[in-house]
Amino acid sequence: MSPRPKVGLDIKEILEAAAELADQFGMQEVTLAILAKKLGIRPPSLYNHFDGLGGLRKKMAIYGIERLYEVIAKAAIGVTGDEAVLTISKAYVNFAREHPGIYESTLMAPDLEDEEVQLAGSKIVELTVRILQAYSLEGDTAIHAVRGLRSILHGFSSLEKSGGFKMALDLNESLEIIIKAFIQGIQES
Template sequence: MSPRPKVALDLTTILEAAGEIADQHGSVEVTLANLAKKLNIRPPSLYNHFDGLSGLRKELAIYGLGQLYLVLAQAAIGVSGDKAVIALSKAYVQFARIHPGLYEATLLAPDPEDEEVQQKGAKIVELTLRVLQAYELEGDRAIHAVRGLRSILHGFSSLEQRGGFKMALDADESLIIIIRAFLAGMGD
């Protein structure tokens, strides 16, 4: 039997591989055995990086939230107002399209109250609050707007992933119409 090739194993390499499994086969297929097989290592080697399957799922959720944040932040650079909200919205939906399993993993952290998970999620909330500053929302009203926007984007992404938009209409155009209606309603 030939020896296994040495793989430089760091947490990022492991999480990228886990994200690929999630995107190709669904987040439930991200197991220690499947990940070890993909990385061509033995499963016990993964315990050097996290504590079992729940540790892997937590790290994958944190990684996914970080990747989502980067995509959203990039989309928001250099634009403001309606253009920024639309750019952020399109980037969110596109992330869910390109990385359906990784996106799902962001929602399935074993303990959503975990401090590290909360910190990564909070960065996305803070970014969204900054994008919405153009609408002069303050306090609870600003948080309600963030929740509303997230609900729209998650609902749209979830429906699309489950085949809910089969009509011969451009889904991106639908998204923009929905976001414009949301923005028009924020003034009320």
């Protein structure tokens, strides 16, 4: 039996439904037809909210980046220095674990240079720069450090998701060791 059509559907409900699909099946499986079926509407109705699949991917990327920012910002409350870096790093990786499709969506905007996508991402960068100020990093040096941390966290998350860590070692312990090495490195630079 098909779901009952929803009246007055808003973009938030659409994105939440798309996020559920993405987490369950992966972003490649989130199509307009499948999303419309989940929502109990006809696919053309989605065009009232965005321009085709590319528009959905853009909205999903922004949605995912904003959710990731919320998780990291919450983790950063009340902590500074090494503890803050460790806490936001764990929050990032846990977000990718708990919401693999939403996390994947953060990387799938049709145009990563899009102003709205950039604005959403800049909040994460700004928060991370503020956290790294505890190490007297400023300007380009701070941005290089943010890039390094993101590379570590994304690489770790991607390798974990793809089954790249087969050894019988605790992944959270590995992550903590890696982040502590990163912290030591930025303290020495």
